[in-house]
Amino acid sequence: xxxxxxxxxxxxxxxVTAGKAAAAVSRxxxxxxxxxxxxxxxxxxxxxxxxxxxxxxxxxxVSATNGKTTTTRLIAEALxxxxxxxxxxxGANMPAGITSAxxxxxxxxxxxxxxxxxxxxxxxxxxxxxxxALLNLSRDQLDRAAETRMMAEHWREGLSGSKAVVIxxxxxxxxxxxxxxxxxxVWVAAGQAWKDDAWSCPSCGGVMQRxxxxxxxxxxxxxRPAPSWALNGDYVLDPHGSAWPIHLQLPGRANxxxxxxxxxxxxxxxxxxxxxxxxxxxxxxxAGRYDVVTFQNRELRLLLAKNPAGWLETFSLIDPPPTPxxxxxxxxxxxxxxxxxxxxxxxxxxxxxxxxxLGDRKLxxxxxxxxxxxxxxxxxxxxxxxxxxxxxxxxxxxxYTAFQDLRRRVGN
Numbered sequence: 001x002x003x004x005x006x007x008x009x010x011x012x013x014x015x016v017t018a019g020k021a022a023a024a025v026s027r028x029x030x031x032x033x034x035x036x037x038x039x040x041x042x043x044x045x046x047x048x049x050x051x052x053x054x055x056x057x058x059x060x061x062v063s064a065t066n067g068k069t070t071t072t073r074l075i076a077e078a079l080x081x082x083x084x085x086x087x088x089x090x091g092a093n094m095p096a097g098i099t100s101a102x103x104x105x106x107x108x109x110x111x112x113x114x115x116x117x118x119x120x121x122x123x124x125x126x127x128x129x130x131x132x133a134l135l136n137l138s139r140d141q142l143d144r145a146a147e148t149r150m151m152a153e154h155w156r157e158g159l160s161g162s163k164a165v166v167i168x169x170x171x172x173x174x175x176x177x178x179x180x181x182x183x184x185x186v187w188v189a190a191g192q193a194w195k196d197d198a199w200s201c202p203s204c205g206g207v208m209q210r211x212x213x214x215x216x217x218x219x220x221x222x223x224r225p226a227p228s229w230a231l232n233g234d235y236v237l238d239p240h241g242s243a244w245p246i247h248l249q250l251p252g253r254a255n256x257x258x259x260x261x262x263x264x265x266x267x268x269x270x271x272x273x274x275x276x277x278x279x280x281x282x283x284x285x286x287a288g289r290y291d292v293v294t295f296q297n298r299e300l301r302l303l304l305a306k307n308p309a310g311w312l313e314t315f316s317l318i319d320p321p322p323t324p325x326x327x328x329x330x331x332x333x334x335x336x337x338x339x340x341x342x343x344x345x346x347x348x349x350x351x352x353x354x355x356x357x358l359g360d361r362k363l364x365x366x367x368x369x370x371x372x373x374x375x376x377x378x379x380x381x382x383x384x385x386x387x388x389x390x391x392x393x394x395x396x397x398x399x400y401t402a403f404q405d406l407r408r409r410v411g412n
Contacts, residue, residue, distance in 0.1 A: 012052045015045035016103045023100060035088070039096030042103065050095055053102035054127035057086070057111035060265060061127070061164075063120040063155075064135030066310045068093070070250065070286045071135060071258040072114040077283055078266035078276035083109030091287055094119055095126075110269070117151055121158020129164045131268050132182075133261055135190065137174040138197045138309040139344070141336030148197045152178040167264045169257075170227040173215055177202035177222070188264050189213075189230035190257040193316075194309035196344065231260040236273055238263075244273040249284045254313040288407045292393070295410045296386050299393040300326075302412065304403045306335070308344040314397055321352030324389035326382070328359035328402035335400045339364045347372040353395075356385035359402045382409050 008016070019042030023034030031037075042049050060079070062072045069091045076087040086105020088098055093114040102111055115123045117137070124132065134155070137148050155178035159166065168179035170187040174197065179185050192198070198215075199208050206219030216223035228239040234256065235243040246259050259280055266276035285291040289304045305314040318325065331337045339361050347369055355376035357365050362378055369376045379385040386394065398406055 008052055009046075012046050012049055015042040015049050016053075018042060018045055019100060019103060033090055033092070035090065035092045035097045035100035036094075037096075038103075039092075039098070039100035042099055043096060048126075050099045050102065050123070051126045051128075053099065053105075054111060057102070057105070057108060057127075058131075058269065059111040059113060059127045059129040060131045060133065061113050061115050061120065061124060061129045062133045062135070063115045063117055064133075065117065065138045065140045065307060066313070067135050067254060067258050068114045070255060070283075070289070071133060071262055072112055073283055073286050074258055074262040074280045075133070075265050076110075076112040077279045078262055078271055079110045079112060079269060081266075081271050081275050081279055082269055085110045085112055087112040088114055089287070095123060098123060118154075120155060124158060124162060124164070129162075131165045131167060131265055132159065132162070133265050134166060134168040134175045134179055135258070135261060136169060136172050136192065136194075136309065137178070138194055138307060139341060140307040141338075148174055149200075149202050152202050155179075156181045165268050167261060167268070169261070170225050171213070171215075173198045173208060173222075173224075174202055176225060185225075186229065186264055186268070187225045187227040188261050189227035190261055191231060191253070193254070194312050196308070229260060229264040231257050236260045236263050236277065238267070238273050242273070244277055246277055247281050249281060250286070250290055252313060252317045288403070288412050291412055293410045293412050296383065298386055298389070300386070300396050300410065301393060302403065302406060302410075303395060303397045304400070305397050306399050308341055311345045311397070315346075315349045318353075318395040318397075319393065322354060322390065323392055324354040324356065324394045325350060326356045326358065326385045326389070326394055326396045327365060328357075328382075328396070328398040328406060329362065329365045330360040330399060330402040330405070331364075332360070332401045335402075342368045347374060350374060354390055356389060358382060358385055359398070359405075382406060 019038040022041040023038030026034030026037045062068050076085045086108035088101035093116045152174040160181040165184050166179045166182040167186045169175045169190040171192040201217035203222040204220040206217045230237040263273045263276045292301045305311040357378050
């Protein structure tokens with residue numbers, strides 16, 4: 001199924017070499033992986049490089065508000081059963097980071113690429129994907145991202161006419177609206193815990209009816225499509241009605257949903273569900289997420305939550321009270337500088353947990369917890385929070401840059 005394999009032009013080769021050199025300099029200077037700066041340099045020298053690097057690959061794009069890094073990793077593991085894979089495994093998901101990742105995969109058969117929601121249409125245009133996985137859409141980075149209905153419209157327009165097989169979550173009305181412009185859609189019943197961004201119909205604006213697990217618009221008839229794949233407890237149901245057990249080292253229902261979608265993607269490329277799901281068991285952590293680390297003679301589990309939907313899923317993962325919980329929130333560029341989303345999170349679910357608060361915006365979070373009627377302690381550092389935490393494993397929940405700060409502090 002792979003496309004044209006004509007060799008890279010001299011200009012493209014120069015761009016790849018220069019990009020790798022820039023990335024190496026960045027790494028040597030201690031400024032991270034260098035993938036973004038390397039990709040930017042390469043694209044400056046050859047603006048069409050992303051398309052050139054993708055031309056010999058079966059490309060799979062993964063986009064969503066939550067879960068795209070983990071799902072990208074699960075799909076990549078599953079597809080390795082059918083051939084070598086190149087992937088942006090560290091989550092650099094804009095064109096520069098994607099270009100850097102593909103530049104390192106000249107022998108690969110599959111390119112499994114996580115894509116930021118805003119860039120999905122453009123990356124799809126450049127890479128001519130064979131498959132596109134759409135997981136969910138919810139509010140995120142309020143200062144940067146469009147309102148969710150506008151994002152769904154952007155996807156819908158961008159994917160119209162695409163020849164890709166679109167694997168989409170039938171339980172998210174915004175995703176269904178976006179995917180419905182595509183000619184070839186595989187629907188997966190992956191669930192939707194967070195519904196606060198999908199009460200109005202994306203098609204006509206009417207009020208969405210939600211009896212049980214179903215949904216439909218009472219005004220225009222837009223409704224949940226019949227899924228051919230489904231998550232059912234600890235099993236994936238395939239289109240033939242067979243139930244395949246999900247065995248993951250990653251916790252929580254959301255990751256089972258990610259595995260169900262990943263199995264549906266793998267099947268497009270001929271990897272059977274049993275093989276795909278067995279391979280997914282290899283994934284223990286994803287870019288530090290879910291890692292359990294030892295710090296100051298205490299066990300800490302590191303959990304990432306970037307927006308209300310993500311926090312809701314994360315609360316369902318943590319050990320019950322009186323397990324201590326550390327919460328850390330920043331509002332830097334990569335997080336979004338608007339923290340008003342904190343008011344959409346139901347922090348009363350943390351009642352009974354000793355809570356410790358840190359991060360650049362610890363006072364914003366403290367006000368939110370005060371209003372929720374919770375007991376908490378504001379701390380200046382992770383070290384201080386761990387020192388005050390009562391015995392037992394500590395659950396640490398942080399948004400994006402706060403999570404990176406914590407990983408650096410614990411040496412992860």
